Amino acid sequence: MSTKKIKIVHYLNQFFGGIGGESEADTGLQTREGPIGPGIGLQQALGAKGEIAATLICGDNYFSNLIGEVLPEIISKIKNYDPDVVVAGPAFNAGRYGFACGEVCKAAAEELGLPAITAMYHENPAVETYRKVRGVYILPTEAMARDMPRVLPKLAAFLERVVSGMPLGPAKEGGYFPTGQRRLETTSTSGAERAFNMLLAKLNARPFETEIPTERFEQVPPAQPVKDIRSARLAVITTSGLVPKGNPDHFRMFNATEWRKYRLPDQPALAGSDWEVIHGGFNTVYAQANPNVILPLDALRRLAGQTFGELDENFYTITGVGTSLKTAKEAGEEIAASMRAARVDAALLVAT
């Protein structure tokens, strides 16, 4: 077996690349020789077995807005380095970063035929979207970046296995999210016996494991279109954590567990001095200066009575960053019930 050093190109966002936080999310693509930030830890875990030849750093917003331009550039740069494997992240629970890592890995696998590995929290939407792309592997992490010291050695060990061509084993054993690939195996118990044992376990409140897990994200059939928009009553939801000045209900910047309903002012627009934007996941400076960019009250007031019927007096708000699926689902159901009671016909959700 060859003892050639594994050559890696590593993709990071502006935060892990050491450039800055949300205000630097518009940073364009940068290339650095050698490892940066978490790459240094990954390099240490690999020792002499591997080497991060280059690190590509790109702002999360830049990537999201200009993906058509920057992704080909990223692929071209990776190709120039001629690595054995591409690593992106870890992205933990960061939505935009997870999306970028997923896209980079997918492109590396599909266009360059390179194995591509990333790591993120199981609720990161990117897991569902990218885990089944052939050649892409996603390792599980905790939600918070403090899990980094535990994840990096796992990433190192995993990428060695992938590059060496050694079998990874089923997802659970191999420590990666299921890729949707099926391998035929033989077992001594028949399907009927296994189903029966599962049923017995279920009836006796014992743990059991399904052989066919259903999709993580519920497939929700679209609602019927609004019959008569001209007479419809609309309500607005914002996931920006927009709250009255003083944050009376103590919204937190991360890990929201509650939503609130507040009255919209009887004014033609929202004024920045009356509101706060409690959100740790995006640069809130624009929204704070002019909250209409996250809750378009001025536009809605102008269009009410013409393009649509009327605007409900209240709006709904939650801080949508690192929000657990459970919280999001419950909040959605409760907000829908509240809207129904207020005879709202349709909702607009402005996401940040």
Next chain:
Amino acid sequence: MAQLAQQVGASRVVVGRKIPHPCGDPSLPEQFDLKVREEIVTTALEALKTPVDAATVFRPSHTV
């Protein structure tokens, strides 16, 4: 992040401007920023009237 919203299955997705200011463009003079906002809201209202059977993305026509 319209692509992300579509991926998780949101039925009607309207493309906003940018992540920190989805419903407007603070780099534009006030009356143009408001026009951008009206275009996005009008597109959302169109989307509400439109029957869809899968996650669908609606793009505002940017006259600004």
